[in-house]
Amino acid sequence: MSPRTEEQFASMREKSKELLMDTALQLFSKKGFHSTSISQITNEAGVAKGILYHYFKSKEELLVAIIQKGTNELQSLFLEAFKAENPREQLEQMIRVTVKAMKEQKLYWQLFSSLITQMHDNKIIEDILKPLTQQSIILMEGLFSKLGKKNPKMEAIAIAALFDGIGLHYLFVMDDYPIDEITEFIIEKILGNQSDTK
Amino acid sequence: MSPRTEEQFASMREKSKELLMDTALQLFSKKGFHSTSISQITNEAGVAKGILYHYFKSKEELLVAIIQKGTNELQSLFLEAFKAENPREQLEQMIRVTVKAMKEQKLYWQLFSSLITQMHDNKIIEDILKPLTQQSIILMEGLFSKLGKKNPKMEAIAIAALFDGIGLHYLFVMDDYPIDEITEFIIEKILGNQSDTK
Amino acid sequence: MSPRTEEQFASMREKSKELLMDTALQLFSKKGFHSTSISQITNEAGVAKGILYHYFKSKEELLVAIIQKGTNELQSLFLEAFKAENPREQLEQMIRVTVKAMKEQKLYWQLFSSLITQMHDNKIIEDILKPLTQQSIILMEGLFSKLGKKNPKMEAIAIAALFDGIGLHYLFVMDDYPIDEITEFIIEKILGNQSDTK
Amino acid sequence: MSPRTEEQFASMREKSKELLMDTALQLFSKKGFHSTSISQITNEAGVAKGILYHYFKSKEELLVAIIQKGTNELQSLFLEAFKAENPREQLEQMIRVTVKAMKEQKLYWQLFSSLITQMHDNKIIEDILKPLTQQSIILMEGLFSKLGKKNPKMEAIAIAALFDGIGLHYLFVMDDYPIDEITEFIIEKILGNQSDTK
């Protein structure tokens, strides 16, 4: 019963905050941002309603915090891709990591997809979410360029679209989406046969 | 003095209904279904709030009516694709028509995308919107099969994902998306070179 | 196709008016005044909504018209009671006619009961409906007086309450109310045995 | 500074809930359920509109809560009647308690009367309110039987009707209803003279 140390407080604080963010992520991605109420989040998390406002200024700031956490987690996943030794493998890794992210971070991916299609013109989406795609296109363009592709930009744009489309179908449209099969199919098609480079 | 005829009433009804559906489509696709209020729709349309409920039982039925109109319009566009003479051209037409639809029916496409990512478990989405993708995959699978592709199903699933991804990027992510360039690039890639057929 | 005569118009007019009043009576007594909408009435009657306002200034005036028609019909029923030759038979007739009215004019009786318990302080109820009870008490008091009862006023008040209570139970509370049996029981009790007069 | 205790919250809740129920009872019984709006209730109670929905899921649930409170209060009143020693006195007490209830719980009695005449087919009315009358008839039938009446069931039905009628006239029809006088008159009539027992 000794007074708690600063760190303990900080850790409790961090724990409640995380709990709320996790709960909100689940609800937001399952039911949508607008259809999830603060009460639902705090009920589900087992805390009082008011406490949410100790950690987040508003429902929207909670969303922003979740988005930021999500992008961080996704980006750290993507760092793995660049441990690969050559452009071909880096590209393969980017694809594999993307698919891994869809499978392991379903909730974030679902949330982000719904936000992008619903909250155009929203500053946060504009500043955080949309650049993610742009960045990966630029990265891939560089890799395709190194691989000697004729039109690396189009290659990159196409692959980006392809995997965002796969994510859409996997997460929202088809129940038994053959995500692994399609991934291998595409990797083989793009990277398996080097003969179409010039 | 004499009462209006049946047809006069019918045309008034049709006009008002269209006006409301068009206005709602714009707002739904721009701001999202949940963030659009009935008042906004009727204000924008320049009519009294109550009139909406003469034409639609509820906000959700209004949405359904819009979805149905949208799918009809899209499907009649797709019929064009099958005037083509051979599988190769049919496939090309399917792609071109898809892109044409994205460009000419932006609002419907945006709305449908946002609904799919937001309203999982909703019956209408489940019954009307999701099957659209399934159908086009089956159609394309048949065509790829006729073209002698080794794995027509994967080809179809990939193309479907690719173009839904393109739609996503074109409509929501990038402001100057090179939609025509990417379309030609892909058509050339898939159909220009027949050498990979068996 | 000769132009309709004035009378024909008047009769059509009267017919539509009656139709609306009958339909409204049914709905008001079944679902209550507040829970019945103008649309329901005109739909049920098979006429256009606007037409109701040709005949009645407002929903409330429609109600008043129905009330007046109802009280007229009930009062003409009660005139029968006074064809009886002596006070004893007149009283018996009053009771029998009351019960007959409950059975044959269920709808009016139901409507009136609900209005009395719901629209206190409403002028129409105050002026038309409440006096009905008062009048019959005065009438019965006179008859009991002629019969030589010690306290004719209390006798009258009691009988009035008794039969309004019977109406309540018959129309609203019990499904197989033994209305005829209880009526005979009471008539026998009050009038069968003259020995308790003094 | 420290958060309120469980009990403090409970007492706040109880107080607010009672306030709302009391206010609603007054308005419902004066103006009727349908003619009373939530705003009126909360205005009258001096609280914000939204708070009502912390305590009651809907306007109808508020009504149910009031009905249940009312029936409880009425039934506890009726328990008094059975402290009497013999059937004759128990009957007298039942009558006196009924009249006492009408006078002291005017609002509940008015509300119940209006609900019975207005909300046929409503489950709550059907399950809670209608049985009240049935029960008291059965009770009285037993007592009349013990008193040796020839037709105890009819006696009971008649007394039940009589006092519901008296309630109707007292509460809704006549301004200076001689409720005490009529009560004594009836008690004397039914119970004062034992000579008609067998």
Place this chain on the structure above:
DNA sequence: AATGAATGAGCCTTCATTCAT
């Protein structure tokens, strides 16, 4: 930090009434 009662703006919807034809 924690609680949950309280607020009030705003939502979807209904409906009596009006009106042009």
Place this chain on the structure above:
DNA sequence: AATGAATGAAGGCTCATTCAT
């Protein structure tokens, strides 16, 4: 007289946010 589209006030209800303790 007849039609039904249009109006707009008001109703029930939800919910992000605040606040006293």
